[in-house]
Amino acid sequence: MRYVQLRAFHYVAISGGFSRAAEELHLTQPAISDQVRKLEEEYDVLLFSRNKKQVALTPAGDRLLEITRRLFDNEQQALELLSESRALRAGTLRIVADSAHHLTQILTRFRERYPGVRISMRAGNTDTVIESLHRYEADIGVLGEIPQSRDFEFIRLNSTPIIAFVARGHPLSSQRSVSLGELTRHPLVMRESGSRTRQKLEAAARAQGLALEPVIEAEGREAVREIVASGAGVGFVSAAEFGADQRLVPLSIEGADAMPMDEALICLRERRGSTRVAAFFDIARDFMESH
Secondary structure, rough: OOOHHHHHHHHHHHHOOOOHHHHHHHOOHHHHHHHHHHHHHHHHHOOEEEEEEEEEEEEEHHHHHHHHHHHHHEEEHHHHOOOHHHHHOEEEEEOOOOOOOOHHHHHHHHHHHHHOOOEEEEEEOOOHOOOOOOOOOEEEEEEEEOOOOOOEEHHHHHHHHEEEEEEEEOOOOOOOOOOOHHHOOOEEEOOOOOOHHHHHHHHHHHOOOOOOOOEEEEHHHHHHHHHHHHOOHHHEEEHHEEEEOOOEEEEEEOOHOEEEEEEEEEEEHHHHHOHHHHHHHHHHHHHHHOO
């Protein structure tokens, strides 16, 4: 097994094809194909299924990708260590967050201090955040709970209760609070099943012998907000994420103190030493201690 063969496999896997991998590595497609073929032949294993120009990982390829992600991430960390000052003048910090709201001021401070570092941010629920970190597709995550796994290091950002919200003019809009029992009598607009907000609400309802059944399920917080603003039903969010929207009216949920959303900034423990991750965590910790 040679380094060049593993590298060829890794880039085909993460880029989704031999042509894209060749572009990334500044090699020809036949050269990439040859390296992958030799790796498969030497160990008598099929790493990719090739069907009508579509390339997909086999189960063996999927397991090998988990290893090569760690291998090449460690290589990148070694490079950053050897050129630490350069790592904070360039490169990309990848963040996946259930809500960017919690990071706005931290991001501003990081950008002021390290303007050369590009920030790549995408949205995702708690399950997506955890998976992205484990698969080395993100460097830092933000999620709505304190992680229990020893795999992660974290900084608590805040803790706020879950609230309901409705459009102005909705039958509940004149109330200041609402019970879970009352909510079962109204159309509900809820996040996808991987949402921690939804999971906590459903658990609290079950404890009271109730079932919260959404009439509309939407992926992403903004989608829920727009649907609720149209008058289609009742939505849910943590109080910290509600923000200001004149179209909407917030409602406290009776007993919501028992289901707080503990937003946390997290990273894999083994990646805490990465130069850019460490710099972001240091700024986040200083910011939280000063507030």
